[in-house]
Amino acid sequence: MLEVLTGAGLAAAAGLNAYIPLLVMGLAxxxxxxxxxxxxxxxxxxxxxxxxxxxxxxxxxxxxxxAVDSVNDWIQTVVRPASGGIVFxxxxxxxxxxxxxxxxxxxxxxxxxxxxxxxxxxxxxLAKMAVRPIANLGTAGVAAPVLSTAEDGxxxxxxxxxxxxxxxxxxxLVLMVLGFVLLVRAMRRRRQARAAALATPPGFPS
Numbered sequence: 001m002l003e004v005l006t007g008a009g010l011a012a013a014a015g016l017n018a019y020i021p022l023l024v025m026g027l028a029x030x031x032x033x034x035x036x037x038x039x040x041x042x043x044x045x046x047x048x049x050x051x052x053x054x055x056x057x058x059x060x061x062x063x064x065x066x067a068v069d070s071v072n073d074w075i076q077t078v079v080r081p082a083s084g085g086i087v088f089x090x091x092x093x094x095x096x097x098x099x100x101x102x103x104x105x106x107x108x109x110x111x112x113x114x115x116x117x118x119x120x121x122x123x124x125x126l127a128k129m130a131v132r133p134i135a136n137l138g139t140a141g142v143a144a145p146v147l148s149t150a151e152d153g154x155x156x157x158x159x160x161x162x163x164x165x166x167x168x169x170x171x172x173l174v175l176m177v178l179g180f181v182l183l184v185r186a187m188r189r190r191r192q193a194r195a196a197a198l199a200t201p202p203g204f205p206s
Contacts (some may be wrong), residue, residue, distance in 0.1 A: 109190020
């Protein structure tokens, strides 16, 4: 159960930022804080960590620029779910079979946790992707850096929960859903207030 929560927390974090869970897992394995399954030890390779770190910097900057963040989200539609599949499978300790034995990969069910991670990350990513353009439009782009920073923080927090205290992942997931619902409601109220203001003739009380 705890292993599933670990994988779920990491996949959800990947849906917000593809590179934070990959980098944290790789660094944690590099310094022997966690043990990765044999199929995922490449995450702790120093060159892989450097590349992930550079990609993280690009992601952090691009996601805070209005309009650029929406383009980045389209690109990340492939990257974030892929990251979610990797970290979910790695997080629950799933062993992967050799690349030259694809038949075993499917027959042993090793693909199942990867697919679960992909789906979880994709759901979170699509929610993020749906909210961001509306928030940018309603705030003239001011929301982009604020939301992005909050998402990065939430991603990092989910990774910490997943690796240190997996049971807290449940709380993190509830808070993510609650935050999304509250944000959608706030944007809806703002849109309704703006529509009412435009519909009120000048010189008449609203």
